[in-house]
Amino acid sequence: MSAGSRTAFVLTVSDRGSTGERADTSGAGIAARLAALGFAVEREIVPDERRRIESMLVAAAARHPLVVTTGGTGLTPRDVTPQATLAVIDYQVPGFAEAMRADGRMKTPMAILSRAVVGVRRQTLIVNLPGSPRAALESLAVLEPILDHALETLRGPLEHAGWGSDAETTR
Numbered sequence: 001m002s003a004g005s006r007t008a009f010v011l012t013v014s015d016r017g018s019t020g021e022r023a024d025t026s027g028a029g030i031a032a033r034l035a036a037l038g039f040a041v042e043r044e045i046v047p048d049e050r051r052r053i054e055s056m057l058v059a060a061a062a063r064h065p066l067v068v069t070t071g072g073t074g075l076t077p078r079d080v081t082p083q084a085t086l087a088v089i090d091y092q093v094p095g096f097a098e099a100m101r102a103d104g105r106m107k108t109p110m111a112i113l114s115r116a117v118v119g120v121r122r123q124t125l126i127v128n129l130p131g132s133p134r135a136a137l138e139s140l141a142v143l144e145p146i147l148d149h150a151l152e153t154l155r156g157p158l159e160h161a162g163w164g165s166d167a168e169t170t171r
Helices: 025-036 050-061 081-088 094-105 109-113 133-155
Strands: 007-013 040-046 066-070 118-121 124-129
Touching: 007 025, 007 050, 025 040, 025 066, 025 133, 040 050, 050 066, 050 081, 050 118, 050 124, 066 133, 081 118, 081 124, 094 109, 094 118, 094 124, 094 133, 124 133
Parallel strands: 007 040, 007 066, 066 124
Antiparallel strands: 118 124
């Protein structure tokens, strides 16, 4: 699958999920929702190990325009998904993460504990979602209205009329 097509990669970060001790309901739910939105979805599960997460994010971003993680965004020492994401992205898209936390806070005060990061690696949007199946789907729903535009913008080129033009600089 090329990075220019409508594909997505869902990475579940879970120690117990990676050993088969726990079913991956979060990853399955996110993949089903993305499929309903028209994405061809690949999935993988890794333990909460920063280097493994980083490797998966880099590999997935080379093949997909959208990479979504679930899990590992809390406060425990094993929750390292945000650190792994920050290590591989070129820049953050803080408005997405802020919107997810703000929406989540309307449902539970615990949402402010999320350290989820959203950022861009080359032309790929990488989104950290919570590990809870319900919270993951609710957070994804917050992004859905702007997701297509974000992905189109990353695919480029998108010109902003007058932005940086000579007419703009002479005003």
